[in-house]
Amino acid sequence: MxxxxxxxxxxxxxxxxxxxxxxxxxxxxxxxxxxxxxxxxxxxxxxxxxxxxxxxxxxxxxxxxxxxxxxxxxxxxxxxxxxxxxxxxxxxxxxxEESEIRQFQKLLSEMELGDQKPSQLLRKMKELARDKIPDETLSIMWQGHLPASVRAVLATTDVKNVENLAAIADKIIETSRPQEISEIRANTSSSNDTALILAEIAKLNLRINYLETQKPTFRNRIHNFRRARSRSTSRRRNMSRRTPNSADWLCSYHYRYRNRATKCMEPCAWKKINQEN
Structure with a gap:
C-alpha cells in the first residue's frame, strides 16, 4: 500500500x-x-x-x-x-416498559392536571391508553380532571375532536387569572357536576371491559362456588333431624357432635344407625 x-x-x-x-x-x-x-x-x-x-x-x-x-x-x-x-x-x-395492566391502573386512578396544561395531560393519557380506548371515552375521562369552569366552556362548544378540545382548554387556562385558577382547582375535588359523573361512568366501562377479558376465569369461580354451596345444602338436608317420631331421629347431642357425643337423650336412633352400618 x-x-x-x-x-x-x-x-x-x-x-x-x-x-x-x-x-x-x-x-x-x-x-x-x-x-x-x-x-x-x-x-x-x-x-x-x-x-x-x-x-x-x-x-x-x-x-x-x-x-x-x-x-x-x-x-x-x-x-x-x-x-x-x-x-x-x-x-x-x-x-x-410498564405492563398494560399497570398503565390501565395509572390511567384510571393516578392522573391529575396539577400545573400542566390540559393538552399535556391528554398526551400522557393517550400514551397510557395506547390506542386501546376510544377517543370519546378518553375525552370524557380527560375532561373529568379539568377545572369546572373549563368543562363548562367545553360543554357549550360543538367541537368533538379531543385534540381540538385540548387546544381550547389550554386557551381557557391561559386567559384565566391565577387567582381564579387556584380557586377552581381547590373546588374541583368536591365538584359533583355532570362531567365528573360521566368520567366515573367511563372508568366503570373500562373496568367492565377488562373483566370481560377475564370472563372464563370469573365464570369458573362462580360455577365452583355454586357447586360447593349445593353440596353443602345437600349435606345439611341429609343430616336433618326430621321429627321425633321418625325412625332416624337423633337427639341433640348426637345430631350436633355425631360420634364425638358423650351423652345421649331418648328418643335417639344413633345406636340403631351404627348397628345397621
Missing amino acids: TSANSSGAAAQNDSSGLASITVLSRIPEFWCDKPRLWFVQTDAILGPQKLSDEAKYNLVVAKLGKEVIQQVSDILLKPLETKKFEALKSRLLQVN
Missing part, C-alpha cells in the same frame, strides 16, 4: 471515529421510565448515519447505566452474531 493510500485510510478512520463521537454526544442517557420514547429519539439520530448493526449496538450500550446494564448482562456477555441492536432494544423495552 502506498503512503498516499495509507494516509487516505487513516483520514477516513479518523473521520468515522469523529462522526461516532458526535453521534454519541447527541444521544441522551437511557430513560428507564420512557424506554420507547428514548428509542424513538435514538433511532431518529442514528437513522441518517447509515451505521452498521455493530456500531448502533455499541452506541446504545455506551448510554446504559449500571442498573440497566445488569438487566441485559446476558446479552452483553454473549452477544448474538447478527441483529445485536434489535435484540438489545427488545430486551430493554421488555424490562423497563
Whole structure:
C-alpha cells in the first residue's frame, strides 16, 4: 500500500471515529421510565448515519447505566452474531416498559392536571391508553380532571375532536387569572357536576371491559362456588333431624357432635344407625 493510500485510510478512520463521537454526544442517557420514547429519539439520530448493526449496538450500550446494564448482562456477555441492536432494544423495552395492566391502573386512578396544561395531560393519557380506548371515552375521562369552569366552556362548544378540545382548554387556562385558577382547582375535588359523573361512568366501562377479558376465569369461580354451596345444602338436608317420631331421629347431642357425643337423650336412633352400618 502506498503512503498516499495509507494516509487516505487513516483520514477516513479518523473521520468515522469523529462522526461516532458526535453521534454519541447527541444521544441522551437511557430513560428507564420512557424506554420507547428514548428509542424513538435514538433511532431518529442514528437513522441518517447509515451505521452498521455493530456500531448502533455499541452506541446504545455506551448510554446504559449500571442498573440497566445488569438487566441485559446476558446479552452483553454473549452477544448474538447478527441483529445485536434489535435484540438489545427488545430486551430493554421488555424490562423497563410498564405492563398494560399497570398503565390501565395509572390511567384510571393516578392522573391529575396539577400545573400542566390540559393538552399535556391528554398526551400522557393517550400514551397510557395506547390506542386501546376510544377517543370519546378518553375525552370524557380527560375532561373529568379539568377545572369546572373549563368543562363548562367545553360543554357549550360543538367541537368533538379531543385534540381540538385540548387546544381550547389550554386557551381557557391561559386567559384565566391565577387567582381564579387556584380557586377552581381547590373546588374541583368536591365538584359533583355532570362531567365528573360521566368520567366515573367511563372508568366503570373500562373496568367492565377488562373483566370481560377475564370472563372464563370469573365464570369458573362462580360455577365452583355454586357447586360447593349445593353440596353443602345437600349435606345439611341429609343430616336433618326430621321429627321425633321418625325412625332416624337423633337427639341433640348426637345430631350436633355425631360420634364425638358423650351423652345421649331418648328418643335417639344413633345406636340403631351404627348397628345397621
